[in-house]
Amino acid sequence: MPLALAAWVLAATGGCAAPEPTAPNLLLIVVDTLRADHLAPYGYGAAETPRLARLAQEGARVETAYAPTATTGPTHAGLFTGRFPRSVGVRRNAVPLAEDHATLAEILSAAGWDAAAVVSSFPLHRRFGFAQGFGAYDDEFDPKLASVRHTRYAGHAVPEGFDRRADATTDRALAWLASRERQRRPFFFFVHYFDPHEPYVAPMPYQRRFSVGANATLREQAAALYDAEVAFTDAEIGRLLDGLAAAGFAENTFVVLTADHGEGLFQHGHLFHDVHLYEEAVRVPLLLRGPGLARGLLVEGPVTLLDLLPTLLDLLDVRQPAEALPGRSFAAVLRGEGGIDAERGIVLERREFSAERVGKLSVKGEQLALRRGRWKYIETPEEQRRELYDLYEDPGERTDLHESRPAVARKLAEELARWRAATPAAAAAGPVSPEDRKRLEALGYAD
Numbered sequence: 228m229p230l231a232l233a234a235w236v237l238a239a240t241g242g243c244a245a246p247e248p249t250a251p252n253l254l255l256i257v258v259d260t261l262r263a264d265h266l267a268p269y270g271y272g273a274a275e276t277p278r279l280a281r282l283a284q285e286g287a288r289v290e291t292a293y294a295p296t297a298t299t300g301p302t303h304a305g306l307f308t309g310r311f312p313r314s315v316g317v318r319r320n321a322v323p324l325a326e327d328h329a330t331l332a333e334i335l336s337a338a339g340w341d342a343a344a345v346v347s348s349f350p351l352h353r354r355f356g357f358a359q360g361f362g363a364y365d366d367e368f369d370p371k372l373a374s375v376r377h378t379r380y381a382g383h384a385v386p387e388g389f390d391r392r393a394d395a396t397t398d399r400a401l402a403w404l405a406s407r408e409r410q411r412r413p414f415f416f417f418v419h420y421f422d423p424h425e426p427y428v429a430p431m432p433y434q435r436r437f438s439v440g441a442n443a444t445l446r447e448q449a450a451a452l453y454d455a456e457v458a459f460t461d462a463e464i465g466r467l468l469d470g471l472a473a474a475g476f477a478e479n480t481f482v483v484l485t486a487d488h489g490e491g492l493f494q495h496g497h498l499f500h501d502v503h504l505y506e507e508a509v510r511v512p513l514l515l516r517g518p519g520l521a522r523g524l525l526v527e528g529p530v531t532l533l534d535l536l537p538t539l540l541d542l543l544d545v546r547q548p549a550e551a552l553p554g555r556s557f558a559a560v561l562r563g564e565g566g567i568d569a570e571r572g573i574v575l576e577r578r579e580f581s582a583e584r585v586g587k588l589s590v591k592g593e594q595l596a597l598r599r600g601r602w603k604y605i606e607t608p609e610e611q612r613r614e615l616y617d618l619y620e621d622p623g624e625r626t627d628l629h630e631s632r633p634a635v636a637r638k639l640a641e642e643l644a645r646w647r648a649a650t651p652a653a654a655a656a657g658p659v660s661p662e663d664r665k666r667l668e669a670l671g672y673a674d
């Protein structure tokens with residue numbers, strides 16, 4: 228963080244770093260590639276996710292929550308800064324998050340929280356700027372345990388393994404929690420799990436339990452292998468939550484669980500994510516539990532993960548940044564007061580593509596979507612595509628109505644054009660600073 232910004236953050240957070248001794252902790256769990264509608268608390272019958280179901284009962288479940296994009300780096304950039312990924316110049320993976328935006332970890336550190344992270348895949352490596360504000364950032368992956376074998380990724384040498392499995396992630400997270408004994412300051416702990424991301428290689432007992440047989444369609448087989456990964460991850464999240472309780476932190480910790488995006492599973496011709504803004508790619512779980520929050524609460528939404536930064540600061544009683552951010556706090560709703568305007572607009576952006584083939588799909592340029600009430604409008608100018616869906620009647624986005632409801636499509640297109648004009652895309656930040664590069668090289672992280 229540049230000095231001027233550091234000074235601003237200190238001013239915004241009241242200067243001296245001294246939260247109340249009883250100030251609550253925050254555990255933020257982000258599961259990579261986790262669709263909301265493949266989880267028990269979201270009504271999916273085949274799910275084996277008892278721990279997420281219990282978490283939902285212990286706190287609030289947001290029915291309709293959107294990741295701002297369907298790509299890891301951009302969504303985390305939005306989540307951590309409360310800004311649209313295009314506003315902070317992170318429109319694809321392996322582009323660094325610039326230092327000139329205050330992040331959740333920076334704001335909480337300045338306010339007296341100890342911030343630490345355990346992440347589980349290379350796109351969140353510290354070289355991409357995501358470690359800003361964290362005192363400890365665990366991004367070392369044992370190559371022997373990695374599920375992805377890339378040695379290069381988006382022009383970068385992968386220094387060690389590409390990713391780590393959920394059991395290793397939980398082990399690291401539990402070790403960090405154990406180190407918190409007798410610490411007086413509250414903590415912000417960010418834990419990222421990777422397993423539902425391809426390749427779908429859950430431990431064999433899970434794969435066997437979800438086996439659908441040789442006659443199943445490709446889509447059924449993919450979904451079963453994916454569900455096995457989700458079940459394994461649920462069990463490992465359970466182990467983390469048990470450890471949190473055993474360490475005595477259960478009562479005074481906000482636990483927030485969400486995902487950076489969903490997964491196609493062939494619903495619109497694509498198995499993975501990144502290329503579409505259909506619901507399966509961007510609708511994510513959002514579960515929140517903690518002191519003062521209503522139990523068993525259903526929040527209909529819609530919310531976006533850009534709302535989380537102001538919401539979490541409210542819950543922790545930390546002053547909001549002075550600059551205007553696009554998200555809105557829904558902390559009061561989580562305490563049982565009021566609701567969220569069902570007609571509020573939510574803007575979604577696809578990661579940046581030049582003209583490329585991804586699987587069987589040709590993708591080109593920008594894609595933006597606007598959800599408002601029952602309608603979802605999607606436009607992809609360089610592919611000359613406009614789409615309109617009625618999500619109340621057609622939640623699977625099967626019937627494009629942009630020609631049969633031209634007035635609705637035009638109104639949403641105009642609104643999106645105004646948003647685009649007011650939200651310019653920032654240039655991608657340059658590579659890491661020369662000093663940082665030297666430090667990375669000294670550690671063996673050269674491209």
Ligand SMILES: [Zn+2]
Pocket residue numbers: 259260298299300487488
């Ligand atoms: Zn991801």
